[in-house]
Amino acid sequence: MSRREFSRKVKQAALARAAGKCEKCTAALKPREGEVDHILPDILGGEPVLANAQVLCSVCHAEKTADDIRRTRKADRARDKASGAIRPKQSIRSAPFPKPEKPAPKAMPARRSLYTARTSP
Numbered sequence: 001m002s003r004r005e006f007s008r009k010v011k012q013a014a015l016a017r018a019a020g021k022c023e024k025c026t027a028a029l030k031p032r033e034g035e036v037d038h039i040l041p042d043i044l045g046g047e048p049v050l051a052n053a054q055v056l057c058s059v060c061h062a063e064k065t066a067d068d069i070r071r072t073r074k075a076d077r078a079r080d081k082a083s084g085a086i087r088p089k090q091s092i093r094s095a096p097f098p099k100p101e102k103p104a105p106k107a108m109p110a111r112r113s114l115y116t117a118r119t120s121p
Contacts, residue, residue: 004047018055022055024056024064025059025060027060033057033058035058037054037055037064038052041071044068
């Protein structure tokens with residue numbers, strides 16, 4: 001399925017509606033700086049009509065695009081899971097392995113003195 005772009009008339013109408021400002025952060029836009037974007041992305045069912053168009057500055061457009069990609073991937077995973085293309089992870093239902101017991105610390109041998117005191121006879 002190919003991406004459906006806005007027609008020239010829809011883009012012009014969206015730019016006229018925005019009146020030179022970003023519709024999200026209301027930043028003033030220079031001529032030819034605004035980007036017409038889908039409110040609901042095309043891949044998630046958004047139509048290329050004026051009601052689904054918004055004019056954004058480049059910063060807001062980058063943020064929204066990142067969010068759109070995240071939402072699209074989530075929808076893809078849900079679709080794949082529902083269709084059986086991806087199996088859910090199976091959990092292990094067995095008893096855990098026993099933990100090995102720590103050996104008791106070894107007793108230190110009694111210290112021997114290296115020098116012995118001589119006693120005189």
